[in-house]
Amino acid sequence: MRYISERSTDPGLLVLASLAEGPKHGYAITQDVEAVAGVKLGPGTLYGALSRLEGRDLIEALPSEDRRRPYKITAAGSAALEEQLRLLDRVVDTGMKRLRAAGATS
Amino acid sequence: MSARFARLALALYPLAYRRRYGEEMAALVEDEGASPRAVADLARGALRAHVRPEPAVAATVGRDDRVRLGVSAVLLCWVLFTLAGLALYKTTEGRSFEGLGGAPGLLGVARLGIEILAALGSAAVVVGAAPLVLAALRQARSRPTARGAVLLAGGCVATFVGATAALVVLAAAKPDFSSGVEALVLAAWILLAAACGIGCALAARRGLFAIAVPRRTLAFAAACAAVVAAAMAGIALLTLVYLVDLVVGAPGLASSPNGPLGEPNARHSLLLQLAVMVAVAIPATLSARRAWGGAHP
Numbered sequence: 104m105r106y107i108s109e110r111s112t113d114p115g116l117l118v119l120a121s122l123a124e125g126p127k128h129g130y131a132i133t134q135d136v137e138a139v140a141g142v143k144l145g146p147g148t149l150y151g152a153l154s155r156l157e158g159r160d161l162i163e164a165l166p167s168e169d170r171r172r173p174y175k176i177t178a179a180g181s182a183a184l185e186e187q188l189r190l191l192d193r194v195v196d197t198g199m200k201r202l203r204a205a206g207a208t209s
Numbered sequence: 210m211s212a213r214f215a216r217l218a219l220a221l222y223p224l225a226y227r228r229r230y231g232e233e234m235a236a237l238v239e240d241e242g243a244s245p246r247a248v249a250d251l252a253r254g255a256l257r258a259h260v261r262p263e264p265a266v267a268a269t270v271g272r273d274d275r276v277r278l279g280v281s282a283v284l285l286c287w288v289l290f291t292l293a294g295l296a297l298y299k300t301t302e303g304r305s306f307e308g309l310g311g312a313p314g315l316l317g318v319a320r321l322g323i324e325i326l327a328a329l330g331s332a333a334v335v336v337g338a339a340p341l342v343l344a345a346l347r348q349a350r351s352r353p354t355a356r357g358a359v360l361l362a363g364g365c366v367a368t369f370v371g372a373t374a375a376l377v378v379l380a381a382a383k384p385d386f387s388s389g390v391e392a393l394v395l396a397a398w399i400l401l402a403a404a405c406g407i408g409c410a411l412a413a414r415r416g417l418f419a420i421a422v423p424r425r426t427l428a429f430a431a432a433c434a435a436v437v438a439a440a441m442a443g444i445a446l447l448t449l450v451y452l453v454d455l456v457v458g459a460p461g462l463a464s465s466p467n468g469p470l471g472e473p474n475a476r477h478s479l480l481l482q483l484a485v486m487v488a489v490a491i492p493a494t495l496s497a498r499r500a501w502g503g504a505h506p
Contacts (some may be wrong), residue, residue, distance in 0.1 A: 148257065151254050
């Protein structure tokens with residue numbers, strides 16, 4: 104089992120989840136993340152995440168449109184996203200069950 | 210106003226990031242608007258990019274540009290270091306300090322060592338910069354950016370020389386100034402010297418990226434930058450030795466009032482100068498290493 108790091112749950116996860124829908128450029132990613140997760144990614148945070156994801160071959164840049172360059176998720180990125188979402192799903196599921204059980208006994 | 214701060218924050222990013230993501234980030238800031246929170250986020254991102262750069266992005270900067278970056282950063286550090294060095298000179302210029310410095314022992318050795326390393330560092334700056342300045346002057350006619358850099362550097366040097374000449378003439382006239390006015394004049398000269406030095410260093414960086422320089426010349430500049438960084442580290446170390454020996458061997462002198470207005474005392478002045486020296490010598494050493502690594506992969 105791999106150790107989870109701070110980077111595993113950083114904005115990179117939100118970016119990967121956004122790109123799972125299809126290629127997007129920076130502004131479209133921030134809009135999508137805000138709509139889905141209710142958090143705003145600042146420009147420094149977003150491009151920090153994009154550079155890390157690109158460095159790990161989890162996303163790749165597409166040819167630039169004007170000054171806005173779209174990114175798409177790679178096969179490795181999809182696999183990493185799926186793995187993390189499964190882990191989170193298990194945590195959410197277990198946490199909710201425990202909360203319900205605690206509520207029933209109190 | 211925030212848009213200007215956003216551009217400044219973008220400029221804080223390492224060269225590799227600016228080349229790779231600069232246009233996109235600028236477009237995003239234009240799309241979203243440059244709120245103060247966005248500016249702060251950019252500044253944090255820039256700091257992180259410097260402290261923990263993504264290897265794949267950092268690797269996009271070529272060898273020669275790594276030398277250019279490292280060498281120009283060492284020059285800027287040397288300018289800032291010189292300010293602390295000048296303050297050290299002023300702090301220890303009194304007759305009592307000179308008596309101690311001339312005496313045999315650790316204090317005298319430290320003082321002599323500082324002077325030798327300061328001369329060595331200055332010589333390395335001049336020797337390393339000379340071929341680059343000549344190249345910039347030769348190419349200034351055909352390259353507008355290089356011409357701008359040469360003019361900026363020349364203007365800074367001319368301003369500094371003019372202000373220093375005015376100060377010397379003023380001092381020779383022996384005006385009947387109070388110590389407060391003297392301190393103000395000196396502070397104004399130091400500020401102007403700092404501004405001119407920083408202007409020169411920034412012009413050097415701009416010019417260095419605008420001209421074609423043979424790899425051998427860049428390698429020589431990197432070697433000189435290593436000498437400058439080593440001199441800075443040595444001076445900082447000897448200043449620490451000087452400070453400790455002064456506090457232990459001459460506590461009265463160490464706590465005596467110092468500076469133009471009698472504050473702070475000599476020990477605190479030296480401590481502050483040492484802190485500045487260390488704070489500048491560390492990035493200088495890292496930059497010299499980057500320049501050396503670019504020149505000798």
